[in-house]
Amino acid sequence: MFINPLVLKLEQRDRLSDDEKRVLEGAISRVRVVEADEDIVHEGDHPSESNLLLDGFAARYKIFSNGRRQITAIHVAGDFVDLHSFLLRAMDHGVLALTPCRIAVVPHTMLERITAEHPHLTRLLWLNTLIDGAIHREWLTAMGRLSATAHMAHFICELFLRLDTVGRADGDTIQLPLTQAELGDTLGLSTVHVNRVLQELRKEGLIRWQGDALTILDWERLKTVGEFTPTYLNLQHEHR
Amino acid sequence: MFINPLVLKLEQRDRLSDDEKRVLEGAISRVRVVEADEDIVHEGDHPSESNLLLDGFAARYKIFSNGRRQITAIHVAGDFVDLHSFLLRAMDHGVLALTPCRIAVVPHTMLERITAEHPHLTRLLWLNTLIDGAIHREWLTAMGRLSATAHMAHFICELFLRLDTVGRADGDTIQLPLTQAELGDTLGLSTVHVNRVLQELRKEGLIRWQGDALTILDWERLKTVGEFTPTYLNLQHEHR
DNA sequence: TCCGTCATATAACATATGTGAGTGCGAGGC
DNA sequence: GCCTCGCACTCACATATGTTATATGACGGA
Numbered sequence: 001m002f003i004n005p006l007v008l009k010l011e012q013r014d015r016l017s018d019d020e021k022r023v024l025e026g027a028i029s030r031v032r033v034v035e036a037d038e039d040i041v042h043e044g045d046h047p048s049e050s051n052l053l054l055d056g057f058a059a060r061y062k063i064f065s066n067g068r069r070q071i072t073a074i075h076v077a078g079d080f081v082d083l084h085s086f087l088l089r090a091m092d093h094g095v096l097a098l099t100p101c102r103i104a105v106v107p108h109t110m111l112e113r114i115t116a117e118h119p120h121l122t123r124l125l126w127l128n129t130l131i132d133g134a135i136h137r138e139w140l141t142a143m144g145r146l147s148a149t150a151h152m153a154h155f156i157c158e159l160f161l162r163l164d165t166v167g168r169a170d171g172d173t174i175q176l177p178l179t180q181a182e183l184g185d186t187l188g189l190s191t192v193h194v195n196r197v198l199q200e201l202r203k204e205g206l207i208r209w210q211g212d213a214l215t216i217l218d219w220e221r222l223k224t225v226g227e228f229t230p231t232y233l234n235l236q237h238e239h240r
Numbered sequence: 241m242f243i244n245p246l247v248l249k250l251e252q253r254d255r256l257s258d259d260e261k262r263v264l265e266g267a268i269s270r271v272r273v274v275e276a277d278e279d280i281v282h283e284g285d286h287p288s289e290s291n292l293l294l295d296g297f298a299a300r301y302k303i304f305s306n307g308r309r310q311i312t313a314i315h316v317a318g319d320f321v322d323l324h325s326f327l328l329r330a331m332d333h334g335v336l337a338l339t340p341c342r343i344a345v346v347p348h349t350m351l352e353r354i355t356a357e358h359p360h361l362t363r364l365l366w367l368n369t370l371i372d373g374a375i376h377r378e379w380l381t382a383m384g385r386l387s388a389t390a391h392m393a394h395f396i397c398e399l400f401l402r403l404d405t406v407g408r409a410d411g412d413t414i415q416l417p418l419t420q421a422e423l424g425d426t427l428g429l430s431t432v433h434v435n436r437v438l439q440e441l442r443k444e445g446l447i448r449w450q451g452d453a454l455t456i457l458d459w460e461r462l463k464t465v466g467e468f469t470p471t472y473l474n475l476q477h478e479h480r
Numbered sequence: 481t482c483c484g485t486c487a488t489a490t491a492a493c494a495t496a497t498g499t500g501a502g503t504g505c506g507a508g509g510c
Numbered sequence: 511g512c513c514t515c516g517c518a519c520t521c522a523c524a525t526a527t528g529t530t531a532t533a534t535g536a537c538g539g540a
Contacts, residue, residue, distance in 0.1 A: 062381045064467060070381035084374075087367040087480050092374055092472040116359045123355055126366045127327040133369065134324075134332055136376035141302045141310035143383045144428025148497070179517065188384025190498050195519060227304060232332040240327050388527070419487065430528050435489060 005078030005166050006052055010124050012165060014240045020121050027110040028052070034097040040081060043094040047085045049107045053077055056101030057177055061185065062093045071186040072139075073132065074098075074159065074178075078166045083129055086111045099177050123240050134232040143188055146227065151187050152197045153226030156207060160216060161230055172219070177212040201225075245318030245406050246292055250364050252405060254480045260361050267350040268292070274337040280321060283334040287325045289347045293317055296341030297417055301425065302333045311426040312379075313372065314338075314399065314418075318406045323369055326351045339417050363480050374472045383428055386467065391427050392437045393466030396447060400456060401470055412459070417452040441465075 007021055016024075029049065034040050040051055040058055058081050060073040072093065075081045081095045086108050115122045135158070142151045156176075163174045178186070180194045187194070201207050206222045208215040216222055223229075247261055256264075271294065274280050280291055280298055298321050300313040312333065315321045321335045326348050355362045378398070382391045403414045418426070420434045427434070441447050446462045448455040456462055463469075 060377070062377070064385060068385045070384040072377040072380045084370045087363055088370050088374065088474055089476070089478050089480070090471065090474075092474075093377060115363055119356045119359075119362075122359075122362060122366075123327055126362075126369070129366070129370060129373065130324045130328050133373040133376060134328065136373060136380060137300070137302070137312040137333060139380055140312045140376060140383065143380065144310040144425075145304060145308045180519090181517080185384075191518090192499080192520085193497055196497090199519085231330065234328055234330075234332075236330070238329050240329070420489095421487080431488090432490090432529080433527055436527090439489085 005054060006080070008166055009078040010128070012235060012237060013127060014124060014238060016121075016124075020118065023114065023118055023121060027106045027114065028104045029107050029110070030105050032103050032105060034101045034103060036097055036099050038097050040095040040097055040101065040103065041085070041091055043091050045085075045091045046089055047082065047091065047108075049105050050083050050086055050111065051081050051095070052104040052106060053079050053081055054102040054104055057098040058101055059096050059098055059182070059186070060093050061096055069185045070188065071182065073135065074186065076159075076163055076166065077168060080106075080125075080128055083111075083125065084132075098182065120240075127234075127240055131234050134234060138232045142226075148187065148189055148193055149197045149200055150226050151189075152183075152194070153201060153206065153222050154228050155183075155187060155226075156201075156214065156216070157223055157226050157228040158230075158233070160214075161233060161235075165233075165235060172217070173213055173215045175212045176209075176214045245294060246320070248406055249318040250368070252475060252477060253367060254364060254478060256361075256364075260358065263354065263358055263361060267346045267354065268344045269347050269350070270345050272343050272345060274341045274343060276337055276339050278337050280335040280337055280341065280343065281325070281331055283331050285325075285331045286329055287322065287331065287348075289345050290323050290326055290351065291321050291335070292344040292346060293319050293321055294342040294344055297338040298341055299336050299338055299422070299426070300333050301336055309425045310428065311422065312376065314426065316399075316403055316406065317408060320346075320365075320368055323351075323365065324372075338422065360480075367474075367480055371474050374474060378472045382466075388427065388429055388433055389437045389440055390466050391429075392423075392434070393441060393446065393462050394468050395423075395427060395466075396441075396454065396456070397463055397466050397468040398470075398473070400454075401473060401475075405473075405475060412457070413453055413455045415452045416449075416454045 007016065007024060010016055031054065041047055053075050055077055058075040059071045060081065061069055061071045063069050082091065085091055114125065142154045146154060159176060160169060160174055163169050168174060181191045184191045184194045198209065206218050206225065208217055247256065247264060250256055269289065281287055293315050295317050298315040299311045300321065301309055301311045303309050322331065325331055382394045386394060399416060400409060400414055403409050408414060421431045424431045424434045438449060446458050446465065448457055
């Protein structure tokens with residue numbers, strides 16, 4: 001019930017038995033709420049539990065001494081924001097709530113038990129972290145080789161698709177509550193340039209972005225501009 | 241014997257039992273050699289085995305239609321270059337041999353058996369892919385928020401450390417057989433700018449780079465310039 | 481021995497993106 | 511009803527990095 005978004009996500013990649021769904025449900029020790037602009041996990045922590053996002057938006061980020069910040073991932077409902085801390089132990093980055101977040105807490109002892117008793121479920125959790133990695137690689141190529149405009153288009157395509165697959169798209173519109181400063185920290189741009197790039201995408205008739213509501217006006221051209229192909233999101237249903 | 245580099249690497253992160261070492265040894269179906277500039281795995285493949293690098297250098301890369309290329313990872317001895325294909329199934333990028341590579345081949349059926357029978361070993365393999373992810377995140381922040389010079393310094397620090405931990409550093413010198421074009425594709429720079437940046441690091445007395453031999457002349461200042469802290473490489477020995 | 485190839489190195493010039501400063505608007509607090 | 515404050519937006523200007531072209535030397539093949 002609570003963790004529906006995760007089950008939904010995993011079931012797009014492989015079949016889950018009823019038993020496995022029950023185990024996932026049972027792995028949750030409690031549900032908590034984190035306010036916007038608060039850390040869900042701090043850099044340097046050695047957490048003993050992982051956080052599954054039920055609702056809201058979160059970002060993984062690193063901060064430099066001079067205050068510059070880079071966001072390395074945006075998370076939406078159904079994402080495990082720090083599943084990797086189960087094995088990595090020390091958090092090498094922080095996780096920030098961009099909006100109020102409802103979070104299911106999964107103790108690492110439960111994850112350890114799953115790895116001991118449920119190989120198939122273990123592989124699916126592993127898969128989850130592998131998809132994170134695939135997204136990181138895609139972001140790397142976008143940062144390295146796309147223009148700022150193309151990068152932004154690519155980012156918008158990805159977020160739309162990811163929200164759509166967990167049922168959070170309404171037609172061609174999604175709620176994407178990111179400020180332009182946050183977008184800049186995500187794409188590695190200054191806020192000024194983020195603004196320029198958004199103007200351009202709007203002027204070209206590709207998107208509309210009013211408040212948090214982002215509407216894709218021309219999906220085909222947006223994909224072309226962003227050189228976006230969604231294979232890396234691994235949305236195929238396969239036996240894993 | 242053959243897979244020593246992997247055992248070496250895993251043992252830096254956690255204790256391996258003799259049984260586990262034996263299982264890892266036995267997972268290898270054969271050893272093959274790939275020539276320089278040949279693909280180890282092609283983008284789009286659905287491999288049924290994964291490749292463990294015993295010797296040589298390899299790169300994961302994506303290519304755009306217009307020929308631009310981005311390298312998303314550099315792999316050295318002891319790295320599993322495509323362990324993720326076990327669960328991701330389709331390769332969303334290619335893996336290229338930068339030098340002649342000696343490779344241990346591990347069938348996915350063996351990996352599946354390990355996940356079924358050896359939970360601790362499974363966690364360590366999972367950990368391996370998580371460290372890949374941590375490196376990706378670090379590269380993202382370096383690309384997004386460091387100057388070209390700092391980025392290069394950071395990259396050099398990382399590669400030195402990674403080679404050192406598998407016994408491939410000779411004092412302050414490593415063999416790093418990357419062309420400036422390949423460096424550009426790795427850091428998201430033009431070859432011209434790669435050259436400028438290397439000149440600068442040399443002029444500052446931070447490195448010497450002659451042929452493949454890269455010597456770090458001033459480790460402290462290089463780390464400072466590259467804002468390098470190695471926590472993300474997870475070199476601590478912990479129970480996982 | 482000569483020739484093509486590939487990598488490094490430079491130069492002159494073009495441009496995408498950053499910087500610093502400032503405006504205006506809307507939401508929320510008191 | 512006024513006052514912040516955050517956020518989107520603009521402008522003028524600075525600069526890091528890309529582009530195109532060329533020179534040079536090392537190397538291997540014919």
